[in-house]
Amino acid sequence: MSRVLENPSNICMQSCRGTAALLLFSATLALGVPRNDLVPMPKIRPEDPSRFFPLAVRLDGAEVTEVAALFRKAAREDLALQVEKSRALRAVPPDASVLTALLGASSDRVKEWSLRGLGEHRGDKSAATPALLAIACDPKADEICRALAVRVLGTTQIESATIGKLAEQIGTGSKEFSALLLEIIGGAGEQAKPVVSALRKQLSAPEALVQYYAYEALQKLDAAEQQEASNYLAVVDNPNSPGYLRAIALQKLLSQGEDPKAVRAVIDSVGHPDSFISELAGNVLQRMDGISSAGVAALGSGLDHGDARVRVQSAVALRRLGTNAFSAIPSITDLLRQAVKGEARVRETGICLDILRAQGTNATPASGAVAALLPEQSPIYRNVQKHEVDRFRGFVFFTLAEIGVPKEAVPFVADALANSDERMSYAFAGAARAAGALQADAAQLVPHLVRPLEKDTPQDVLDFDEFEAHSATRGEYTTGQIEILRALRRIGPPARSALPVVRAFESRAVDWITSADGPKRIPRVSDEARQTLAVLESTRTAQLQSQHE
Amino acid sequence: MNKAFILSIFISLALAGCQSSKEPVGAAAGNECAHCAGASESSVDDSLDTTYASEWLPESKRGKAVSLPLFENQAGRQVTTEDLRGAPVALSFIYTRCENQRKCPLVARTMAELQKEVQQAKITPHPRLALVTYDPEYDTPKQLKAFGKTHGVHFTDTAMLLRPEADRKEQLFKDLNVRVNFNERGVNLHGVQLILLDKQGRFVRAYHTLIWSNDKVLADLKRLASE
Numbered sequence: 050m051s052r053v054l055e056n057p058s059n060i061c062m063q064s065c066r067g068t069a070a071l072l073l074f075s076a077t078l079a080l081g082v083p084r085n086d087l088v089p090m091p092k093i094r095p096e097d098p099s100r101f102f103p104l105a106v107r108l109d110g111a112e113v114t115e116v117a118a119l120f121r122k123a124a125r126e127d128l129a130l131q132v133e134k135s136r137a138l139r140a141v142p143p144d145a146s147v148l149t150a151l152l153g154a155s156s157d158r159v160k161e162w163s164l165r166g167l168g169e170h171r172g173d174k175s176a177a178t179p180a181l182l183a184i185a186c187d188p189k190a191d192e193i194c195r196a197l198a199v200r201v202l203g204t205t206q207i208e209s210a211t212i213g214k215l216a217e218q219i220g221t222g223s224k225e226f227s228a229l230l231l232e233i234i235g236g237a238g239e240q241a242k243p244v245v246s247a248l249r250k251q252l253s254a255p256e257a258l259v260q261y262y263a264y265e266a267l268q269k270l271d272a273a274e275q276q277e278a279s280n281y282l283a284v285v286d287n288p289n290s291p292g293y294l295r296a297i298a299l300q301k302l303l304s305q306g307e308d309p310k311a312v313r314a315v316i317d318s319v320g321h322p323d324s325f326i327s328e329l330a331g332n333v334l335q336r337m338d339g340i341s342s343a344g345v346a347a348l349g350s351g352l353d354h355g356d357a358r359v360r361v362q363s364a365v366a367l368r369r370l371g372t373n374a375f376s377a378i379p380s381i382t383d384l385l386r387q388a389v390k391g392e393a394r395v396r397e398t399g400i401c402l403d404i405l406r407a408q409g410t411n412a413t414p415a416s417g418a419v420a421a422l423l424p425e426q427s428p429i430y431r432n433v434q435k436h437e438v439d440r441f442r443g444f445v446f447f448t449l450a451e452i453g454v455p456k457e458a459v460p461f462v463a464d465a466l467a468n469s470d471e472r473m474s475y476a477f478a479g480a481a482r483a484a485g486a487l488q489a490d491a492a493q494l495v496p497h498l499v500r501p502l503e504k505d506t507p508q509d510v511l512d513f514d515e516f517e518a519h520s521a522t523r524g525e526y527t528t529g530q531i532e533i534l535r536a537l538r539r540i541g542p543p544a545r546s547a548l549p550v551v552r553a554f555e556s557r558a559v560d561w562i563t564s565a566d567g568p569k570r571i572p573r574v575s576d577e578a579r580q581t582l583a584v585l586e587s588t589r590t591a592q593l594q595s596q597h598e
Numbered sequence: 599m600n601k602a603f604i605l606s607i608f609i610s611l612a613l614a615g616c617q618s619s620k621e622p623v624g625a626a627a628g629n630e631c632a633h634c635a636g637a638s639e640s641s642v643d644d645s646l647d648t649t650y651a652s653e654w655l656p657e658s659k660r661g662k663a664v665s666l667p668l669f670e671n672q673a674g675r676q677v678t679t680e681d682l683r684g685a686p687v688a689l690s691f692i693y694t695r696c697e698n699q700r701k702c703p704l705v706a707r708t709m710a711e712l713q714k715e716v717q718q719a720k721i722t723p724h725p726r727l728a729l730v731t732y733d734p735e736y737d738t739p740k741q742l743k744a745f746g747k748t749h750g751v752h753f754t755d756t757a758m759l760l761r762p763e764a765d766r767k768e769q770l771f772k773d774l775n776v777r778v779n780f781n782e783r784g785v786n787l788h789g790v791q792l793i794l795l796d797k798q799g800r801f802v803r804a805y806h807t808l809i810w811s812n813d814k815v816l817a818d819l820k821r822l823a824s825e
Contacts, residue, residue, distance in 0.1 A: 425777035425787045432781045442787075460649050460807045467808050468790060470698040 087300055087336070088261070089328040091228040093196040098232075099204075101168030101197070105139040108132070112156045123150040141166035149177040152184065157191045160184070164197035174205060186214055188221045195222060196229050203233035209240045216244040219251060219259070227254070228262040235266025245272045257292025258325035264293040281305075285314040295321075296329055303333050309343035316347060316363055320356040331362040335369065342376060349380030352401070353387075357394055360384065364400035368515070371407050378415055381405060385418040391428025395441050398422065398429065399516030402448040412452040419448055420458035435472070440516070443475025447513045450479070450486040458483065466497035474509035477501070478532040482513075485536030492543030498536055499547045501529050502554040510571065525570035530554075534577040542588040555582050651805045654818070657825065663799035664773055667766035669730070672743040672759040679799065685723035685756070686822035687795040688712065688815060691776055692759075693733035693785050694745040701790060704809055705729070706749035712812045713757045716819065723797070725819045727757045732771070732778050732785050734761040777806065796822050 095102070108116065113136050120129035125147055132138065138159065142148065148170065151163035164184075167174055184190055184198040199215065207215075212234055219227045231251065234241050241248075248270075251263030267273040282305075284290045284298035299318055305311035315337065318330035340348070348370075351363025364384075367374040381401045387393040405412040405419065422429060422445050430438055446465065449458055465473070465480035484491040484498055491498075508528035512518065537544040537551065555578035669677040690709055696702030706729060713727055729746065731737040737745075742759035751757060762770050771778055777789030792805040792815060803818060 425779055425789045426771070426775065427779070430779035430787050433779075433786060434781060435786045438779075438787050463650075464789060464807045468698065468700045470700060472697070 085300075087303070087329060087332045088296070089258070089325055089332070091225040091232065091258070091262070093192070093223070093225040093229050094200060098200065101165040101200070103141045103162060103165035103169055105137055106158055106162045107137045108156075108159070112154075112159055115154055115156065116151065116159055119150045119154060120147065123147050138162045141169060143170075143172075145170050145172060145174045145177060149174075149180055152177065152180040157194055160194050161191075161197060164194060164201055168197065168201045168204060174201070178202065178205075178211060182211060182214055186218055188218075192222050192226055196226055199226075199229055199233050203236060207233075207237045207240055209243055212237050212241050212244055216247045219247070220254075224254075224256040224258050227251070227256075227259045231259065231262035231266045235262070235269040238270075241266070241270055242272075245270060248272070252291065252293060256325065257296060257323040260291060260293040261296045261325065264297075282308075282311055282314055285318055292323055292326060295326055299326070299330055299333050303336055304338070306337035306339040306344060307341050309341060309347045312337065312340060312344040312347040313350075316351040316354075316359060319351075319362045320354060320359040327358055331358070331365075334362050334366045337366070340366070340370060340373075345370065345374060345376050348374075349377035352377070352380045352384040352397070357397065360393060360397040361400065364397045364404065368400055368403045368407070372411075374404050375408055375411060377404065378408065378412055382415045382418045385415065385422060388429045389418075389421050389427055391431060393429075395429060395433050395437060396517070399441055399444055402444050403515050406448050406451045409451055410453060416449060416453045416455045417457070419445060419452070420455050420461075423458060423461040439473045440475045442473075443477075443479035443511070444513065444516050446476065446479030446483040450482040454483050454486050459487070462487075462491075463494055463497060466494055466500075471506060471509075474529055475511055478511050478527060478529045479513070481529065481532035481536045485532070485539035488539050489541060489543050491536070491540050495537070495540065495544050495547055498533055498544075499550045502533055502547075502550050505557065505559075508574075525572060527572065528574065530574055531572055531577050534574070534581040538581050538584045541584065545585055545588060548582075548585050551578060551582050551585060554578055650807045651810070651814075652803050654803050655801065657796075660796065660798075660800040660802065664795060664801055665769075666799070667762045667770055669728075669760040669762055670739060671761075672739050672746055672753055674739040677758065677760055682726055682728070682795075683799050684797055686721075686725040686797060686819045687799070688725060688727050688792055688819060689774070689795065690729050690792045691732055691778065691788070692729050692745070693731050693788075694737050694741045695733065695784065696788075701788065703749055705790060705792075706746065706751060708809050708812065709757075710746075710750035710752070712815060713752060715812055715816050719816060719820065721820055721823045723823055724756050725823065729759045730770075731759065731761050732767070732776075732780075732788060734764045734767055736784060737761055774801070775804070794818055794822065796825060 090096070113132060116132050116138065117129040120126070120132065123146060125142075125144075128142060128147065145167060148163045148166045151159055152167075154160055154163070164181075167177055167181075181198040181202050185195050185202065187195065195218075199218075202211065202215070215230055215234060219230050231248065234244060234248065245267065248263050248266050249272075252260050252267075254260050254263065264273060281298035281301040284294050285302065290298070295318070299315065302311045302315055312334075315330050315334045319327050319334060321327045321330065337344075345367070348363045348367050351359050352367075354360055354363070367377050367381075381404060384393050384401055385398060388395075388398040402419065405415055421427075423442070430441075433441070442465065446458075446462065449455070454462070462480045462483045465476045466484065469477040469480070481498060484494045487494075508530050510526045510528060512524070512526050514524045534551070537547050555575070558575040558578045663683075666679045666682060671677050688709075690705050692702040692705050694702075709727060709729055716725055716727065729742075729751070731742060739761065742761060743753070746753060746759045751759065753759075770776075774793055776793075777791055778785060779787045789806060790809055792810045794802045794804070794815070796802050802822065805815065
């Protein structure tokens with residue numbers, strides 16, 4: 050008994066039988082799980098498995114000597130001279146035999162380049178099979194090279210004997226390598242039939258990734274057991290469900306967003322100790338449609354989870370709901386309070402700020418909790434990179450501008466405006482937006498606000514659409530200067546003291562950024578300056594008129 | 599007649615100026631206009647604009663003396679708690695790797711100016727002025743000396759750059775509520791701050807957010823010296 054408990058895969062196998070008896074998955078279900086982007090792929094290969102990216106490689110002295118010798122052995126004096134001259138491997142030769150010769154190099158760098166070249170090679174490369182197999186089957190070899198060798202083998206018809214040797218390699222490297230082997234074997238068709246029993250054994254592998262890829266391989270070979278399913282939720286909720294069954298059931302919950310229990314089950318699976326299940330559950334959660342208000346509550350409770358992955362995925366799912374996430378504001382406020390204590394990280398907190406902005410002034414009750422993120426000594430900034438700190442604080446200010454700036458945030462707005470340098474462009478721009486939101490109450494901030502208009506410095510192009518995105522996802526870009534000009538317009542008459550600075554800026558404003566991709570927009574700073582000037586001058590005229598009267 | 603008229607206009611303008619000087623949104627009720635508060639050097643400035651300075655703590659409301667670690671100054675000499683007692687203390691914070699000209703370099707230059715003003719004011723006992731580094735791991739006495747010199751600090755027994763013991767810096771910053779944070783590379787975020795301690799080493803007031811006014815700090819130091 051103790052031996053069983055020591056081995057998680059044994060527990061898995063025992064419970065698997067029970068689960069399988071309870072839940073029989075139909076062939077339709079099994080075949081209905083196409084290779085899709087819900088399922089995390091082995092991290093060891095690119096998204097497009099047909100690509101190998103043989104980029105140029107610079108060589109050291111020993112590598113040049115070795116490569117030149119291998120080229121000469123392959124009777125390619127021209128290539129040997131070329132590599133001696135350039136000291137690099139650049140254009141991939143069209144001759145597969147030359148690349149095959151390089152597979153014998155001692156340098157992993159050279160070997161990798163040759164493998165990538167062979168991967169892209171479209172002609173006959175059967176002569177390379179023994180060398181490829183030797184690399185794939187060498188547990189001491191660099192795993193990147195092993196994986197490339199397996200993938201290159203997968204680009205041609207593989208013989209049964211080769212498949213057999215590849216199947217023996219499952220478990221000799223990382224789980225990612227095993228999953229890749231299973232993917233290639235599953236794609237080999239009839240030649241892989243002799244290894245079906247070896248694949249079945251992998252259904253009880255310790256890692257869900259390996260189990261699932263074994264299952265997929267069996268599917269492709271029409272060798273998976275035909276089972277029927279009636280309750281996916283029960284599979285996901287059962288802590289003893291084997292990984293591959295759990296993975297299949299999770300995908301089926303995609304269409305059950307209206308059921309809060311399904312939402313809850315997916316959220317809980319994000320916190321699963323197996324990273325494959327966790328990532329798959331995260332992918333499902335981000336695609337679930339029709340999430341009801343009860344589902345929103347479930348997502349809100351996910352923000353309180355002890356596992357950061359669950360908090361992040363719950364927040365991302367809530368953000369996708371836009372204004373429908375309104376009822377989660379109390380949960381978001383709680384998360385912000387946790388963040389102030391250092392018990393939630395910048396990442397999920399930033400996503401929660403995105404959710405709050407979508408609620409506009411309906412989220413005003415959360416403004417105090419948002420402002421509480423501003424003190425510099427707050428544990429949330431601990432061990433965060435400087436550029437992330439800047440972006441996060443920029444988003445905090447920007448969020449306050451949308452939901453309401455409480456008075457306790459004003460000194461921090463002043464600090465960001467007065468003390469930011471060019472490395473703190475998000476904090477400055479966000480603070481400028483917050484100053485604008487204060488309207489006439491921001492009069493005291495005007496001297497700090499106009500500072501960057503007084504000199505012509507290149508502006509960082511910023512986006513405030515989504516905290517985690519690194520480009521504007523739907524709206525427009527902005528800059529510190531644009532935010533200043535907009536803020537001055539909103540502050541109105543109290544910003545009249547800025548008129549000379551704005552006038553001087555307008556006369557020399559250069560639209561050094563004039564285009565953006567697709568529907569995204571970068572406003573013209575000269576237009577912004579003209580608009581601001583018009584507003585400030587009209588308030589001045591009105592003032593003079595009233596004085597005259 | 600003319601003189602009285604001009605005087606009345608002047609007074610009216612001065613008052614109008616104070617009224618139109620809008621109170622900060624976060625200012626506590628009853629705060630004076632900043633101009634009025636700083637108008638007289640001898641005036642007691644209890645009700646400073648609390649947006650950028652904490653309220654003056656009267657002696658009866660001050661807590662215990664702040665527990666200070668052992669420091670090393672820019673000359674490599676040890677500075678103990680006793681060296682910082684018996685006179686008012688103005689502490690601010692810098693680190694020599696700070697690249698933001700509007701923060702640590704400005705703080706150091708402002709402290710250097712304060713040093714001149716304190717000397718001219720001949721306050722007794724002579725206040726201690728100290729710039730404490732956030733980054734004692736990097737800021738050796740040599741680094742501190744070069745930084746202070748660059749920004750005009752004239753080193754004396756009462757004006758110094760200090761390096762706290764690295765393993766006690768966190769506690770010091772926590773005790774003094776210093777606005778700083780760190781990542782594995784060092785400082786990742788900090789504010790502008792000046793803290794006043796009385797002769798017994800008790801916290802009295804903090805200036806923060808914007809660079810402080812030396813006039814106001816000088817008035818505070820005089821007041822603390824006379825307690």
